[in-house]
Amino acid sequence: MQKFYITTPIYYVNSKPHIGHIYTTIAADTIARYHRMLGEQVFFLTGTDEHGAKIEKMAEKIGKKPQEFVNEISAKFQFIWDELNISNNRFIRTTEKAHIQAVQNSLQYLYDKGDIYLSKYKGLYCRECEQFKNEKDLVNGKCPEHNIEPEKVEEECYMFKMSAYQDRLLKLIKNDKLKIRPKKYKNEVLSFYKNGLKDVAFSRKNVKWGIVLPWDKSQTTYVWADAFLNYLTGLGWDGDVKKIPEMWPAYVHLIGKDILRVHTSIWPAMLLALNLPLPRQIFVHGFFLVNGKKMSKSVGNVIDPEDLISAYGTEATRYLLISATHFGDDSDVNLEKFNKKYNADLANGLGNLVSRIITMASKVQNSELDMQFKDIKELNSIVKIDKILQDYKKRFQDLEIDIALDLVQKVVKKCDSYISKVKLWELASKDNKKFCKILYNLLEILYIIGWMCLPFMPEIAWKIWKQLGIDIDNELKKSLNNIKIDNLELNFKIKKGDILFPRLKAL
């Protein structure tokens, strides 16, 4: 069976989840669900990154013990993933005992092998990025990401010999053995490699909230070294380099562009040092902005995910975020845009189409529309659905998930205009046979729309199928690869359900 392992970054628990976090996670969930839909063996990992100076300081500021603080925030992430129907196979927390032990085992291995050595580090550290910065990365002396001055750090610490892996890594990136997508980000990484990779500080003396180094208890592990290993420990890896987890290597790590450099330098260098295979692909998505500005609490332009869920519901929130931008690009978002899109695509688009067709079909005697009405030629004149499905699969393969989603709208529009063109509602009394034939074809298309919605809005897919009288459990055992119009032998038993997307209350 084909294996598919996908990850999100693990999120810092210095504050509750924001729209950027939910975007990455919904995207990963959509891709994971798609691969399950192909019948593959899927493992989808997300979790929380709970150590480091940033979290230590935040806990101190609000007068809580770090463990108590991270427990609370991590629970908020888990709660919102439930609300958003996120189907992760595992939620990893870096404060779990097994993770801590595995980090210690693997760092001990690197220390014994000479890849980690004692030194002194002098440099600038941005606590918000949890990264050392070069002078030339700063703008007016400040970290451009967080607009704060990094602190000067000079302390004894253990360094990781990242420079030793530079040439091998560069080659692997160049020839796409470690694929970085979209391409513009591969180019960015290649130009960043031109300056050469330097060794990186892998421990901190003055940060107590971290994983203690097994050979020197006065130092804690650099939070990124700890965090990266989650991609392995989340699979149950215990730090023994001879035991590679069954699902490793990852098919794709999804990340935001802010953490591209570390993911294409420190992480693969650690893997080479551990003699483990590299992930196949790193896919970088853009940022959500509000009126061109990065969302931030100080600017006061943060969109709270809970507000989205209460305004639009889980399924529509998923839809609106995925359709907000081409996957990989930045996007400017605001509630007005979301409202418009909700009304156009969901309430008046998909929701209305389903309701119109189901209403007409429920008027047919016994609400039974069976195989005798099947007519592929007729169906193709509404929309060439097999071709659309092929395109849909290709888009998913290329991780163009927003374009795959847009194909649903394409089908909806084709059906709407066909219904208007043939004035279907009038045909019921004029030519019942033809009426039933067109309806049957439209129901088959709705059935396929259910499949196309499944990774994006699983509950909407189920609600559509339920109204068609489809056995959902049975449906979920099938693979999308076997869904072709010619092969379908469906008998519909219509059961009208609730409106899929209720109208929004005025802003």
Ligand code: MSP
């Ligand atoms: N803990 C590290 C990652 C360690 S992975 C081994 C971290 N965490 S974070 O909480 O800051 O979350 C980072 C991720 O959240 C980004 O990479 C991105 O996926 C997502 N986003 C954060 N802000 C975002 C936007 N404004 N827009 C879209 N996504 C962004 O970095």
